[in-house]
Amino acid sequence: MNMKKIAARLRAKLSARLARTPLWVSFMLMTSLLLLASTLLLSLFNYNYSRSGSIKEYNTQSERLLNLKTQNLKSYLDSLSEFCVLPVTDNAFYQQLHQTVPLSQAAQQDILQKIQTYYYTRTDLNAYHLYLLNQDLVIGRSSGDQRMKLQSAPNMGGNRQLEMCLKAKSGASISPASDGSLFVFSHTIIRISDRTPLAAAVIEVTPSALLSGMEGTNITLYSGGTLLYTSAKGDLGSVLKSPDAPDSVLARGPLPKDGLVRIGDEQYLCSAAQDETYGFRLVSLQPISSIEESFRRARTFSLLEGFLFLMVSLFLTYFSFHFLTAPLAQLSVSQKKLGKGQFLQIRLGRSLEVARLSDSFNQMSAQIEKLIRENLIASLNEKTAKLTALEAQLNPHFLNNTLQAIGSEALMCDQIEIYDMVTKLAQIFRYALKAGNQVPLREEMVFTQNYIDLQKLRMNDRLDVKIDIREDLLDVTVPKCCVQLLVENAILHGITGDRSSIHIQIEARKTMPNSGPDGPSYFNLTVSDDGAGIPADKLQKIRHSLKAPLSQDNAGSIGLVNLSTRLKLMAPEASFLQIDSVEGTGTRVSLVMNLQRSRKNVQSIDH
CATH class of the missing domain: 3.30.565.10 (Histidine kinase-like ATPase, C-terminal domain)
Structure with missing residues (x-):
């Protein structure tokens, strides 16, 4: 209630102040406020438009570079796939993979020698294992081993990388690696006739083999929704590598339309590129704060431009309003004289509306004397009309009371039929006079x-x-x-x-x-x-x-x-x-x- 009183009091004071303010000053003040608001809005719109355009252009460039990195990574994985299926090119080796009876010692040593030859043809591998699915054997070398080993592998179902590549439709999969390796690449060797898996190669790739093609700020590699690698350092790297990392959007989900993602207390411009063959996803994260550094100069220029526009507009508005409202001030003076009994005839110009106002003023001045003379006659006619209306209102009541009196007299004289007729007539009369x-x-x-x-x-x-x-x-x-x-x-x-x-x-x-x-x-x-x-x-x-x-x-x-x-x-x-x-x-x-x-x-x- 107090707030309503305060608001009413402020409106009353404002109205009183405006009543003492010249029209051109009020127009000037309102126009200045509108121009100021418009200038600020235009400057803000210009800044936001430039900022949005620059972010969009930066995002487009990031996507192009990310697509190139994705193609490079895919080419590298294609080379790993070709390396994994090298046994297929050796007919004797391939036939040995088909056998379901246990291999002889000589056959095993022959396979071990060939795998060792394959392994040392590359320098980007930390570990290599070939699982012979029909023999329950595994041949290979881990990062800490000095030489190739041939071991029995009866429990292949517990190997996560092996299970992933066997389930993959493409026959290849990428999974996280232990410390010292970039990721694990697995690929199956199949029987061509019925696509039955015969063997599976599991490779751990060294980081140096791929990082030369992954240059860039905050590049992150995902596969199957799992983080494989990130070049992010500091707080961002810690957040992405933590168990509670926000991987749902970065690793799988579609990115926002504007490409902006908030991670922790920082907002990042996010770009992503997906490879459907191997199922990996490259994500680039660029802090918005570093991008906006280039916008500050444009923002300052936009504000300066808006300020100059405002000053010029106010200068022109002042002279325009003063020129157009000067005849209204003269009209106001003439109205005051008319109120004192001076019947004037004026002629104002500068606009069609002002000319019409002066003509209306002249007509009013000419007719006001006639209206004063007729005012007394109109007042007397109004009183006469009120008396006539009162008289017309009293007549129906008089007629109704008279009918009731006649009905009572008929009843006293035992004229029941006449009483009924008069009573019904009175009821009809009252109903007709009823409002509504x-x-x-x-x-x-x-x-x-x-x-x-x-x-x-x-x-x-x-x-x-x-x-x-x-x-x-x-x-x-x-x-x-x-x-x-x-x-x-x-x-x-x-x-x-x-x-x-x-x-x-x-x-x-x-x-x-x-x-x-x-x-x-x-x-x-x-x-x-x-x-x-x-x-x-x-x-x-x-x-x-x-x-x-x-x-x-x-x-x-x-x-x-x-x-x-x-x-x-x-x-x-x-x-x-x-x-x-x-x-x-x-x-x-x-x-x-x-x-x-x-x-x-x-x-x-x-x-």
């Missing part, structure tokens, strides 16, 4: 029944009215006097010519068209008679008048047009009157309302 344009159908039917009873006193057996309305429909809101109007029309226009009596049927139904149970429901009130009916040409004119738009010609008339107008006010597209008549047979008038839409409009129309 809509009433419940229950009240409308009481009013209509009183009217029918009065008509029956006059017509006796010549009038027969039947009412068929369910109890649950009596709470529907309808236009006041609508049913009585339809019954009155049926009596007046139905008993003509040789017709001396009439039968009237009043029905109400709730219908739901083909829109289904969830669609709108309609209220249908029908008044039908067996009277004289309506000629076809007259019926056509009545229907045309009901469909005509609201106008002074039909909006205030009495009868069906008036009722149709009130329905259109309740729900223009959901309520209507429908008339069907055959001359000599009778007339049927239906009042149709969309219950949902008419309910929404009832309160607004009544008020």
Whole structure:
């Protein structure tokens, strides 16, 4: 509550201050604020656009270099694959791999000699092992061994690298290595006819063999979502090598569209290149802070440019506003003189709007004397109109009280029939004077029944009215006097010519068209008679008048047009009157309302 009072007080002070400030100063202040905000926004946009463009260009270049590194690494792995399948080129060696019976000592020594020859043809290997799957043997040399060894390997299923390459669709896999090696490369040797694995080569690659092709800042190598190598140093290297490293995005998931990834407290521009053959992924991480160093000079220049633009714009704005608002100051002085009784004629220019203001001022000055003379006459006419309205309001009450007095006098004289007639007439009169344009159908039917009873006193057996309305429909809101109007029309226009009596049927139904149970429901009130009916040409004119738009010609008339107008006010597209008549047979008038839409409009129309 205190904040609201403080805000209201500040608004009042600001309004008072602005009321004492010249218009051109207010315009100048507002324009200055808008120009300042626009300049800052433009400078910020220019800086962000340049920054975004530079980051995008840097990211594109990083991706190109990373793709080249990926191609180099793939070429190196292709050479390792060719080295692993060298036994296939030796027919005798290849046939020995097919054998399922145990090899002789001579065959084993022959294989050992050939593998030793293969091994020493390369200098980039820390270890090499060839697993003979049909013999449960392994031949090779680890990094700490002095020479090649041939050993029994009954439990090959516990070798993780061996399992990975056997499961790989390409027959090759890359996995992390122990200290001193870059990674482990595994490749299977298969029987060509049915692609059954015969042997598997597992190689540990030295770091020096590949690092010459991996130059760059913060290059990281992943395979199967596992970190194999990273050139990152310091805190970033520690984070990437830790067990809780954020590898989900870097190793597997798609990178953000802008390429920005936050690792720890630092934000990095990330680029990645994927190889589908061997399943490895190269990732480059460049700190944004190092990239933004190149943007600071551009930012300073952008701010200086925006400041110069602001100063020039303010200078031009000041003279423009002062030039355009000078005639308004003269107009203000002339208005003060007019308020003191000096009727002036002025001529201002500099713009079309100011010229029109001066013309309006001259017209006002010319007419103000006439308005002063007519003011007294208008005041007297207003008082006379109020008295007339009060008198018109008192007359209905006087007539109602008079009817009640007549009814009481008839009752005292035992004139029960006269008492009933006067009482019903008084009830009809009170209902007609009741405020509001809509009433419940229950009240409308009481009013209509009183009217029918009065008509029956006059017509006796010549009038027969039947009412068929369910109890649950009596709470529907309808236009006041609508049913009585339809019954009155049926009596007046139905008993003509040789017709001396009439039968009237009043029905109400709730219908739901083909829109289904969830669609709108309609209220249908029908008044039908067996009277004289309506000629076809007259019926056509009545229907045309009901469909005509609201106008002074039909909006205030009495009868069906008036009722149709009130329905259109309740729900223009959901309520209507429908008339069907055959001359000599009778007339049927239906009042149709969309219950949902008419309910929404009832309160607004009544008020």
